[in-house]
Amino acid sequence: MPKIVDPVERRREVVDALFRVVVRDGLQRASLRTVAAEARLNIGSLRHYFATQEELMRFAMTSMIERVAERLRAAVEEAGDLAVLSTRERLELSARLLGELLPLDERRRAEVAVFLDFAAASRTDPALRDLASQVAVGTRGFVGRVLERLEAGGALRPGLRLDVETERLSALVDGLAMNAVLHPELVSGGHCLEVVRTHLGALAA
């Protein structure tokens, strides 16, 4: 019974299955066969949508990037205009925005885990390098925009070098996310938010 299933939907199902495998067993275990089994598909069917392993991996990584980017865009839009807010409220709003990159619930936790595995793999896998670079540039842009809006609203202490602060905050968020995913018994979601709030508070005072 071909053709009755939307191929776009099928690809999404396969990518979701891949993510479940990566979260549960790591990227190394995400072979075509294990992903097909997780998606309840025959490997032949899977290869009808993704001819090679590299094609599947790149499509999955691209899908994840688009999903997170869309969520960040929605969060920024929902934040709206911060002209009406007090400095304290602006800082709290910024913390919530940055929290979209932290493993504060199961969904974000899974995302960070997948990104971590892909990032580590991208170091030695040329097929993933450009995508990993795209992630790094994207998060820097997002963090930089958060800081710019704070400064434009006069919420930041004067004399800050925004490029250095962007690098500092990006590294902080990445490090927090990684530690929270790798050592949840050491770093909880609450700890992450507290550290981010402390950091933003120090940038304001």
Add this chain to the structure above:
Amino acid sequence: MPKIVDPVERRREVVDALFRVVVRDGLQRASLRTVAAEARLNIGSLRHYFATQEELMRFAMTSMIERVAERLRAAVEEAGDLAVLSTRERLELSARLLGELLPLDERRRAEVAVFLDFAAASRTDPALRDLASQVAVGTRGFVGRVLERLEAGGALRPGLRLDVETERLSALVDGLAMNAVLHPELVSGGHCLEVVRTHLGALAA
């Protein structure tokens, strides 16, 4: 010609070969065969020293932990008593100590790359979990001690919560190290040091 080689030295050579493979091709490519080839050993010889793959991986990770821990200890000892130093000098010294965890030269760069791959693998590999946890606890202890000594010397601004600041600085260093290794075209060693100096400066002001 058996017995003429120190088995301790042999194990060290194997571990060094493993690290070279991991840095060059990633942990996934570090099979018994590739490591044996890199060490110019027959796989049978390698298995005479490491019966199983898990034993080799755990020994390698443990060796790396001990090497870095020893270098950190030496750096702290060399730092000596900071009672005679000015606040500015104490901050610069602390930055140098934290720099031991950053990829500021080829050796440290290789270490961070290896740690990153092992950390990512430890998330889903039970055989490495305790070692990864040991690394996380160790770096937190090191960072915490750096902050304690600064505070004891009165170099830090009052009112800081040292536990939160330890988590913040640990995440910052981890994130910087990761980003510098994964995206050297985006984050150089100089950038790392500048960010760390900025952070310590903000803790002092």
Add this chain to the structure above:
DNA sequence: TCCAAGGTATCACGGCTGTGATATAAAAAC
């Protein structure tokens, strides 16, 4: 001198991997 131990090397097995080729069948296009 003989024996045990340490070190090197090779073979074989089952298992998993990505991938090419191919068969079958249903739906769509003409």
Add this chain to the structure above:
DNA sequence: GTTTTTATATCACAGCCGTGATACCTTGGA
């Protein structure tokens, strides 16, 4: 109704993997 496309499914192949078993040789000690 015929043909073409889309989809599912299976087989086979070469390659790498960890590992068990084993053989051979050199050295140290009894």
